[in-house]
Amino acid sequence: MVxxxxxxGVTVGVAVLAAICASGPEPLEVVRTASDLGPLPAxxxxxxxxxxxxxxxxSALLVRQCMxxxxxxxxxxxxxxxxxxxxxxxxxxxxxxxDPDRARRWGYGWDPATAEAARPKGRRMTDAEYxxxxxxxxxxxxxxxxxxxLTGDWLYAAxxxxxxxxxxxxxxxxxxxWDAWSRCMGAEGFTRYPxxxxxxxxxxxxxxxxxxxxxxxxxxxxxVADVACKRRHHTAELWHAVKAEKEAADISRHRDHYAxxxxxxxxxxxxxxxxxxxPGRHQA
Numbered sequence: 001m002v003x004x005x006x007x008x009g010v011t012v013g014v015a016v017l018a019a020i021c022a023s024g025p026e027p028l029e030v031v032r033t034a035s036d037l038g039p040l041p042a043x044x045x046x047x048x049x050x051x052x053x054x055x056x057x058x059s060a061l062l063v064r065q066c067m068x069x070x071x072x073x074x075x076x077x078x079x080x081x082x083x084x085x086x087x088x089x090x091x092x093x094x095x096x097x098x099d100p101d102r103a104r105r106w107g108y109g110w111d112p113a114t115a116e117a118a119r120p121k122g123r124r125m126t127d128a129e130y131x132x133x134x135x136x137x138x139x140x141x142x143x144x145x146x147x148x149x150l151t152g153d154w155l156y157a158a159x160x161x162x163x164x165x166x167x168x169x170x171x172x173x174x175x176x177x178w179d180a181w182s183r184c185m186g187a188e189g190f191t192r193y194p195x196x197x198x199x200x201x202x203x204x205x206x207x208x209x210x211x212x213x214x215x216x217x218x219x220x221x222x223x224v225a226d227v228a229c230k231r232r233h234h235t236a237e238l239w240h241a242v243k244a245e246k247e248a249a250d251i252s253r254h255r256d257h258y259a260x261x262x263x264x265x266x267x268x269x270x271x272x273x274x275x276x277x278x279p280g281r282h283q284a
Contacts, residue, residue, distance in 0.1 A: 076122030
């Protein structure tokens with residue numbers, strides 16, 4: 001069952017690469033986000049945004065129950081700290097900026113309102129609540145990973161990301177695609193960055209401590225050209241296809257570890273389900 005997924009990943013990658021090479025100057029389709037490029041072989045083994053959202057909800061319920069047990073019966077589900085910490089927002093993708101509209105407005109940064117939306121909506125914790133909150137938060141975390149060997153293959157796919165990315169970056173097809181993108185940027189009058197990541201992380205954009213940029217005219221113009229060159233040369237599509245091949249190969253080489261990681265992830269999801277259904281139930 002799992003091996004069929006690996007073979008599918010390789011097949012899809014080869015098909016996409018062939019389509020890119022055979023296509024004309026027009027892009028295969030409009031790509032505005034990484035999700036538009038489709039799934040990757042390692043996705044089924046990885047912690048997803050939905051997992052994160054559900055884990056946050058489960059943790060909040062567990063913390064509230066723990067706080068009630070410690071004498072804080074009206075503790076909010078989404079509390080603010082006594083003093084608001086800095087909120088950083090991660091909005092980049094593995095392929096850099098892809099959406100021309102966002103590039104035109106925010107360059108390599110993001111809408112400041114995004115950070116405000118991410119801030120807790122509940123009331124501030126009192127000093128007494130804040131004193132007990134760390135222990136309750138730790139207890140909630142322990143319950144969500146109950147029965148999982150954290151020293152084993154838990155989140156194995158995430159730990160393999162760096163090695164897979166190294167293989168992706170070494171691939172001659174991707175390096176040729178980056179070179180074509182770089183020449184395109186130079187032809188448009190912008191810096192010939194070695195790859196889109198270098199453009200995204202250029203210190204010239206003066207990212208603040210929260211990760212946002214200054215959104216200068218030069219930054220926004222560079223980001224717009226970046227997106228246009230990616231579309232012209234199918235950079236993101238080829239990048240995604242190469243990554244699919246490398247992930248499929250890595251899964252094939254380390255199948256037992258990936259399978260164990262998937263079992264751990266399923267156990268984590270089961271713990272989340274239980275916490276969401278009955279946060280007051282304590283188990284060893």
